[in-house]
Amino acid sequence: MADKPDIARWVDEEAKAIGLPIAPEYRANVIVNIERSLAIVAPLLAVELEDELTPLPVYRP
Amino acid sequence: MTDATSKTATAAEIARAVSSGQAKAVDVIEATLRRIEAAEPTVNAFTDIVGQRARRRAAEIDAGRHQGPLVGVPFAVKNLFDIKGLPTRAGSKINAEGPIAKRDGALVRKLEAAGAVLVGGLNMGEYAYDFTGENAHYGPSRNPHDPTRMTGGSSGGSGASVAAGEVPLALGSDTNGSIRVPSSLCGLFGLKPTYGRLSRAGSFPFVDAFDHLGPLARSAKDLALSFDAMQGWDPDDPVCTDKPADMTMLSLDEGIGGLRIGIAGDYFAKGGEPECFEAVATVAKALGATRTVVLPQAAAARAAAYVITAMEGAQLHLERLRTRPQDFDPDTRERFLAGALLPGAWYVKAQRFRRHYRAQVLKLFEEVDIVLAPATPCSAPRLGQTMMTLGGVELAVRANLGVFTQPISFIGLPVVAVPTRKAGAMPIGVQVIARPYNETAALRVAAHLEKQGVCVSTPA
Numbered sequence: 001m002a003d004k005p006d007i008a009r010w011v012d013e014e015a016k017a018i019g020l021p022i023a024p025e026y027r028a029n030v031i032v033n034i035e036r037s038l039a040i041v042a043p044l045l046a047v048e049l050e051d052e053l054t055p056l057p058v059y060r061p
Numbered sequence: 062m063t064d065a066t067s068k069t070a071t072a073a074e075i076a077r078a079v080s081s082g083q084a085k086a087v088d089v090i091e092a093t094l095r096r097i098e099a100a101e102p103t104v105n106a107f108t109d110i111v112g113q114r115a116r117r118r119a120a121e122i123d124a125g126r127h128q129g130p131l132v133g134v135p136f137a138v139k140n141l142f143d144i145k146g147l148p149t150r151a152g153s154k155i156n157a158e159g160p161i162a163k164r165d166g167a168l169v170r171k172l173e174a175a176g177a178v179l180v181g182g183l184n185m186g187e188y189a190y191d192f193t194g195e196n197a198h199y200g201p202s203r204n205p206h207d208p209t210r211m212t213g214g215s216s217g218g219s220g221a222s223v224a225a226g227e228v229p230l231a232l233g234s235d236t237n238g239s240i241r242v243p244s245s246l247c248g249l250f251g252l253k254p255t256y257g258r259l260s261r262a263g264s265f266p267f268v269d270a271f272d273h274l275g276p277l278a279r280s281a282k283d284l285a286l287s288f289d290a291m292q293g294w295d296p297d298d299p300v301c302t303d304k305p306a307d308m309t310m311l312s313l314d315e316g317i318g319g320l321r322i323g324i325a326g327d328y329f330a331k332g333g334e335p336e337c338f339e340a341v342a343t344v345a346k347a348l349g350a351t352r353t354v355v356l357p358q359a360a361a362a363r364a365a366a367y368v369i370t371a372m373e374g375a376q377l378h379l380e381r382l383r384t385r386p387q388d389f390d391p392d393t394r395e396r397f398l399a400g401a402l403l404p405g406a407w408y409v410k411a412q413r414f415r416r417h418y419r420a421q422v423l424k425l426f427e428e429v430d431i432v433l434a435p436a437t438p439c440s441a442p443r444l445g446q447t448m449m450t451l452g453g454v455e456l457a458v459r460a461n462l463g464v465f466t467q468p469i470s471f472i473g474l475p476v477v478a479v480p481t482r483k484a485g486a487m488p489i490g491v492q493v494i495a496r497p498y499n500e501t502a503a504l505r506v507a508a509h510l511e512k513q514g515v516c517v518s519t520p521a
């Protein structure tokens with residue numbers, strides 16, 4: 001397992017990279033939300049998928 | 062016989078009374094507008110009331126100019142549906158500045174073609190990124206069964222207006238649970254149809270991959286009546302199916318004979334308050350269902366739905382987030398901002414996983430026709446409540462009211478949320494889930510439960 005990411009730096013650098021200014025008063029809560037996302041996404045990241053599994057080009061339920 | 066002007070009248074009862082001449086549409090609409098005026102200070106369901114338009118339409122009905130299965134039935138729509146002459150707010154301050162809709166959304170037109178009468182636009186969580194029904198710009202919609210509690214969202218006004226008895230029928234949208242969550246918390250029947258079944262043309266999007274529109278009502282029959290009226294291919298929504306419409310009313314009262322019904326175990330049997338599992342047990346017992354089934358990797362499905370939602374939603378609003386973040390609801394703003402910063406690899410993996418999960422779940426539906434699962438992990442939280450305890454774990458209310466709905470809408474399965482309520486308690490719903498395009502089966506189950514008196518929706 002990789003080291004725990006530095007989420008504050010992630011937010012600052014990624015926001016800069018995509019040209020999305022994040023005001024200081026919003027920053028702390030954005031970091032909280034990224035932390036929350038990391039926890040929620042874990043079960044997805046743990047799944048192993050076959051190479052043949054591509055996204056559905058036209059989605060039909 | 063129910064008085065068609067009373068708040069307990071269902072859409073079917075109103076349509077029967079108006080079409081037979083026992084009630085006048087103008088009287089139904091006047092009574093509706095009076096009820097809205099009286100209830101709004103408490104429930105805050107409406108953002109726009111189109112009284113003049115509704116009165117004119119009702120007079121036309123009484124003059125014999127409009128007919129149909131929903132004749133004279135008042136309805137209202139979540140304010141992400143276009144209403145001619147109004148801005149399509151989508152719960153936001155930004156969209157309220159315009160543009161003004163030039164025509165009604167496709168489903169509004171279909172319901173009116175069936176004789177129904179639009180009375181207004183309904184409150185919702187900003188840009189539909191919400192499970193609570195709270196809104197910083199327009200105030201929270203409040204639960205008619207206890208106005209100190211949430212309606213659930215994001216179709217909060219839709220839930221409140223029907224549960225308060227203001228209207229018998231409302232339309233909402235459901236991306237991750239936004240019809241099913243307010244149906245559960247407000248004690249209503251709600252239908253999230255199969256993905257692509259109903260046209261989304263003329264509605265403000267959130268996450269194209271999962272956006273669905275559908276009705277909320279106080280009876281299964283009203284869901285079926287309105288659903289049947291709204292079906293049909295629409296070239297204005299590229300996702301809308303060209304499969305033939307399935308007239309669910311024709312078999313609504315056939316009962317549950319021949320339906321194989323399973324109870325979702327594993328993921329759907331933990332992570333909630335005891336009341337949500339008791340609700341499932343009550344419904345399962347009434348249906349004679351004993352078999353437990355597993356939707357494999359549901360936790361990963363919920364995670365994937367979360368990722369796709371956060372990232373598609375953020376992308377949709379990126380320019381507004383760049384230029385006027387101060388005009389967003391504080392409760393959506395930082396979630397949208399965070400969504401813009403998530404890694405692309407997550408998104409692609411979520412889409413690849415969707416194909417895998419869909420295949421697994423469709424396999425399960427070869428063995429059963431219906432799966433039962435909780436709709437929400439708890440009954441209505443208090444307004445303003447940000448954290449809750451589920452199964453002994455402290456969790457954020459906003460992110461977790463949809464834990465049981467997200468893995469289902471993720472692959473577009475049709476669901477009817479059915480209400481249960483114990484004496485002295487708040488309502489809580491159960492998801493009746495069917496395979497794609499089999500809304501008929503889910504509605505038959507809902508109608509059966511209603512007939513047995515197990516699932517009943519009474520306005521507050």
